[in-house]
Amino acid sequence: MYTIFNCTDHKTRLEHFYDWIDYYHSELEKALGNYGIKANYIYSRDQLYADLKRYAKVLFAVSLIVANNLVLNPEEAAKFKESIKKSMEDSEYSDFSPNEEETNMLKKRKVEELVDSFVKFGLL
Template sequence: MIDYQMVKENNPTNDLMFMIFACSDHESRVKYFNDWLDYYHSELDKRLHDFGLKANFVYPRDQLDADMKRYAKHMLGALVMSATMSAMQPSNAEKIKDSMEEFHKPTNQEEIDAAMNEFFTFDDRYTEIYKKKLEGIIDSFIKFGLLKNM
């Protein structure tokens, strides 16, 4: 569950928030959110201990909590995009895959807009999936106080 690949380049809460909010549902987050943060911080402490360091000095838990709120606005945008892509109809996903090369060629904005509108058209089933994902993310952000500073 722990992904440290970007910690050197970026704040670790970005990976942590993406993992939690993109890979779980609202009900699971309500039940386990604080446990997951505690687990993350304890695992960080174990890994830092290997180098003679302590998480409470390098990245204290209260700083993790503050960073969750600090980066929430940025992460919300990434999560909306992720939810859009993960709820995409398979037929549209195939169209995007097939046309990726086309987006690299010079074209006019109307063609790009028309293609994007076609790609992100959902039938009723996928609209419900998308709606549930988005509502769950927003409900979780509200529940954990991540929307207060926006």
């Protein structure tokens, strides 16, 4: 779920979300099958979907936090890295806040797409 929601865009998720979840479960079936275990007895697709829904709110919160750092331009990323390094060395809070309009628009779009995806898949 982390990879799906933080490393893809809304359009791609709309096209492939259920394929990815089914692929995950089929790979689980193959892996357990190597030991003569049936996946449906251990972790059924229904349970997988129930767990996706159960943990979606936590993942949504994490995705919102992470989205703030996923859309930095290279210059901002370098500043962010330096601010983290400095705060670790000095044991002080570093106030990093990018101000570029383009970056702020990308963040806004990322957050809107996250909301749209979570709602579309019935996770919120």
